[in-house]
Amino acid sequence: MKMEKMTYREALKQGIREALLNDERVFLMGEDVGHYGGAFAVSKGLLQEFGADRIMDVPLSESGFVGAGVGAALAGMKPIVEVMTVNFSLLAMDQIINNAATLLHMSGGQLNVPLVIRMGCGIGRQLAAQHSHSWEPYFASVPGLIVLSVGTHEDARGMLLSALKSPDPVILFEYTFMLNMDKEVAPDAGAVDITKAKVRRDGKDITLITYGNGVYKSLEAAEELSSQGIEVEVIDLRVLRPLDEETLLASVAKTHRALVVEDAWRSGGMAAEVFSRIIEKGFFELDAPLQRLCGQEVPIPYPRHLEEASVPQPQDIVDTIRKMIGL
C-alpha cells in the first residue's frame, strides 16, 4: 500500500477526527481547542466541523475541567480531555490521581473511568523551565492509570483510537517537538496495540530502550552506528504503564547489553524502573553494566545551547554505545 507523508500534527488530528466520527459519546474539551484552533493547531477546523457541543473550549481551570472529564466519563460519556501541556497538568494532579486512577478500587470495582487525557509534553522549543517538562515517569508510577507515549507518527495516528477502547483512564503524552516533522504513514493506519512495546529496529549487538522524543533520536543514532558495523535493537516502550517486560527481556536475552535513553530527569526516571525489571528477571543475560542517558538534573534553561545540553542528543547515544561495545 502506498504510504502517505504527513506531519505528526496531522496524524494526531486525523486520529481525533476519526474518534469523533466513530462514537457520538466522544467529545474533546480543553483550553483553546476550539476558536483558537488548538494551542498547537492540532484541532484546527474541528470546531467548524463538529460544533461547540463536541469541541468545547474551557476556561483556564485545569483541576476543574479534568475533574469534569472524570465525572462525564463516570456518567456515560467518552471525553477526550486535552491539557494543553504536561506543565499545567500539575494543577489537575488531584483529579487525575485521587479520582480518575482511584475510583475503581475505592468503589470495590463498581466505578470505572473511561477517560482519555491528552497532553503536549517535552523539551525542544526554548520555552524555558516552566514549559519544558518531561514527566512521563511520575504518571507511570500511579496504579490505575494507563500511560502511553506517542513516539512515532504511526502512534500519533492510532493510539487515541485504542485509548478510547480502554475502560480505564489513559494518559497520552504527545510531543510538541515533533509536531512539524513529516513521516510516512500508512493510509489505513488505525488503532494500535497498546499493551506492547515495539521493536522499531532489529539489531543483535545492543538493546536501546527509549520512548517519546527518544525514538527518532535513537533511530538516527542506530543508523549512524550501523554504518560503523554496530547493529542496535531499538525498542520504543510506548506503554509506560503497565510495562511490557516480555519484549524487553527477550531483546536483552539476544543482545546481552542495554542502554536506556530518555529526556526525563535521571533520578526516578523510566530508566530506573526498566533496569529494575531487567535485573530482577534477566540479570544473568547481561554481559555488561546497564547504562542510561537521561535528562540533566536541572530545570530546563532557555538558551538553545543549554537546552540542547540538558537532554541526550544522537551524538551522545553514538558515543555511549561505542564505549559500551568496547570501541
Added chain:
Amino acid sequence: MEKRIKERKVLTGEQERHLLYQMKLIRRFEEKSAEQYTKEKIRGFLHLYIGEEAVAVGVTQALSAEDYVLSTYREHGHALARNMDPGSIMAEMYGKQEGCSKGRGGSMHLFDATFNFYGGNAIVAGHLPMAVGMALASKKQQKKNITCCFFGEGAAAEGEFHEAMNLAALWQVPALFICENNLYAMGTALKYTHAMQYIEKKGVGYGIDSSAVDGMDLIAVSKAANDAVKYIKTNNKPYFLVCNTYRFRPHSMFDAELYRDKKEVEEWKKKDPIPRYQQDLINKKRLSKKQIDEMDKHIEAEINKAVTLAEEGTWEPVEDLTKFVYSGQ
C-alpha cells in the same frame, strides 16, 4: 465602603512627560522585540504588551521602590515601568548571561531583585498565592511596603486566583491585585471563559473592595491605582483593581489570530493610550513638539543601546549547565 482618601497627586510637567516616555519606551521596546524575534535572535514564546501600556505605567507610578511586584509571562512592560534596564531585559531575551536572569529564563522569566521585581511567572495564576505570601511577610515584619500582582482575566478562572483572593482577605494582607482584562485568554474570549464577566465582582465576593477602570486611559489608571494604594495603606487590607484593556498584537508570536475580527482590533486601536495621553499633554501645554522629538530620539537611543548590549553579550559556558539548582552554587 471602607475609608477612601481621594487626595489627588498633582504631577509636575516633568513627571507627566516621564509617564509618556515610559509608555513609548515600552511600545518601541516591544516593536523591536518582535523584529528581533523574526530575525531569530529571540526564541521560544514571546508575548507582547502593545496596547496595554497605560496599565503597567499607571499602576507602577503609584508604587514605591520598596513595594514588591509580580507579573506574568507578558511582563516586559511591567519590568520597564519598574525602571529595569532595557539592556538587561533584551539580553535576557537573547539568552545571554548579561540578562537580568542570567539568560536562564528568557522573555517569560524576567527577574530583578534590586527592583523588587519577582517575575516573569509563566504558569497562569501561579504567582497569585506567592503574592499573598509576600504581603503576609510584610505584615508579619511590620514593613510598610505592599505587594502588587498583575495577571490576566484568564487567570481569574483558575482555582489559584480564588484561593489567593480568599487568603488575602482572610489574612488582611497589603496586596494590590491588578487584573489586566484584555478580553482574550490566548484565543478564548471572555464570554467563553467567565459566566460573570464583571471580573471585579469576584473580588467583592471574597470580601475585597474592588473596582474597574478604563485601562486605555493613563490618567484614569493612575488615579485608580493611587487611590488603591492609599486604601491598602490606610485600611491595612487588600484591594482588587480590574483594568479593562486590549492587546493589539497576537497572544504570542505563534498565534494566527483566527478567533477575532480585524475590525475589532482596529476599533480598539482608536483607543490607543499613547497618542491619547500625548495629545492630552499637548493640550495642557505640558509638551512641545520639540520635547516630543527629543523624547523619541532618546527612546531610539535607549533601544539601540539595549540591542547592542544583547548582541555583544556572552553565552554561559555549557559546563555551568547545572548551576542555580541549589543555593550557593
